[in-house]
Amino acid sequence: GAGVSQSPSNKVTEKGKDVELRCDPISGHTALYWYRQSLGQGLEFLIYFQGNSAPDKSGLPSDRFSAERTGGSVSTLTIQRTQQEDSAVYLCASSLSRDYNEQFFGPGTRLTVL
Amino acid sequence: LAKTTQPISMDSYEGQEVNITCSHNNIATNDYITWYQQFPSQGPRFIIQGYKTKVTNEVASLFIPADRKSSTLSLPRVSLSDTAVYYCLVVSSNTGKLIFGQGTTLQVKP
Numbered sequence: 001g002a003g004v005s006q007s008p009s010n011k012v013t014e015k016g017k018d019v020e021l022r023c024d025p026i027s028g029h030t031a032l033y034w035y036r037q038s039l040g041q042g043l044e045f046l047i048y049f050q051g052n053s054a055p056d057k058s059g060l061p062s063d064r065f066s067a068e069r070t071g072g073s074v075s076t077l078t079i080q081r082t083q084q085e086d087s088a089v090y091l092c093a094s095s096l097s098r099d100y101n102e103q104f105f106g107p108g109t110r111l112t113v114l
Numbered sequence: 115l116a117k118t119t120q121p122i123s124m125d126s127y128e129g130q131e132v133n134i135t136c137s138h139n140n141i142a143t144n145d146y147i148t149w150y151q152q153f154p155s156q157g158p159r160f161i162i163q164g165y166k167t168k169v170t171n172e173v174a175s176l177f178i179p180a181d182r183k184s185s186t187l188s189l190p191r192v193s194l195s196d197t198a199v200y201y202c203l204v205v206s207s208n209t210g211k212l213i214f215g216q217g218t219t220l221q222v223k224p
Contacts, residue, residue, distance in 0.1 A: 004157075031210055043158070043201075043214035056209060091157050095210065102148075103212065105157025 002026070004106035006092050012112045013082055021077040021109045025094030032075050033095075033103060034059075034067060038088035046090075049075060082113045118202045123219045132189040134218050136202030139183045144208060147178060147185045150201045152217070158201060162187070189220075197222045 005024045013019050025032050034046040045059040049069045060066070064082075069075040079086055089110050093103040120136040138147065148163035162169055164176045164185070175188040189196060199217040 033211060035212070035214075042216060043152075045211045045213060048209065048211050056211060059211075093157070093212075097210075102160040102163070103158075103210075105159065108157055 004092055004094055004104050006090075006106040006109050008109060009107065010110045010112075012114065014114050015084060016081055018078065018080045019082055019111065021079075021090050021111070023075045023077070023092030023094075023106060025073065025075070025092070026104055027073075028096070029094035029104070030072065030097050031095045031103075032069060033093045034075070034077050035091045035093065036088040037091060037108070043091070046077070079111075082111075084113050087111055087113045118204055118215050120200075120202050120215065120218045122216060123221070125221050125223060126192055127223050128193055129191050132192050132196075132220060132222075134187045134189075134200055134202070134220070135184060136187070137184045138202070138204045141182050141204050142206070145204045145206055147176065147182070148203050148205050148212075149174070149176065149187050150203065150212070150214075152199045152201065158214075161200075163205075192220075192222045194222050194224060196220065 007022045032049040037043045047067050048056040051072050052069050064080045067077045089108040091105055091108045093105045095103045118136050118138045126132045146163050149161040150158040151161050152158040162174045162176045164178050166178045169176045177186040199219050201214050201217040203212050
């Protein structure tokens with residue numbers, strides 16, 4: 001089957017605009033994670049979904065960031081009023097379940113805020 | 115979550131065995147040790163995980179002493195294509211989330 005897919009692969013936006021990043025996990029994977037990777041911060045956890053609920057949002061950097069997951073499948077990460085420091089690669093990963101530790105990562109969305 | 119410490123970088127030559135050691139002094143009972151590999155412009159890829167003793171798969175071995183405060187990833191006979199960043203992580207079975215450190219940049223030379 002297909003792996004984790006993310007869209008768009010690249011996104012350039014202007015400061016202050018809202019962006020939506022999409023993640024399609026591997027079919028049947030109940031756990032979904034968002035991470036971001038930037039030069040200054042390395043790879044950091046943002047949020048975790050089990051099914052459609054998000055029991056751990058501890059990594060979201062501010063209230064401008066939100067995420068949802070519908071139908072236990074697709075997830076959308078939304079960044080409102082983007083700032084230049086939001087520029088990073090946003091990675092999505094999925095796994096069979098929360099306690100199954102092999103996470104499969106997508107290729108990422110490279111976000112550039114001008 | 116347990117913090118991990120690993121060397122920032124390592125150099126090796128093709129055909130050699132590479133051992134990357136990671137310390138995780140505050141590992142909890144429910145935590146697993148897992149290693150990921152990341153190539154430039156790609157997402158991380160799972161290599162191996164273990165709880166204690168030794169685990170081996172087709173690409174690597176993971177050695178974990180009895181106190182579990184450290185672990186060693188062993189890559190046999192590396193090739194140029196093994197040049198990548200290797201992350202050691204301690205993962206809670208309660209949350210599953212991965213907390214990445216700086217990783218070890220392995221450079222394999224011809």
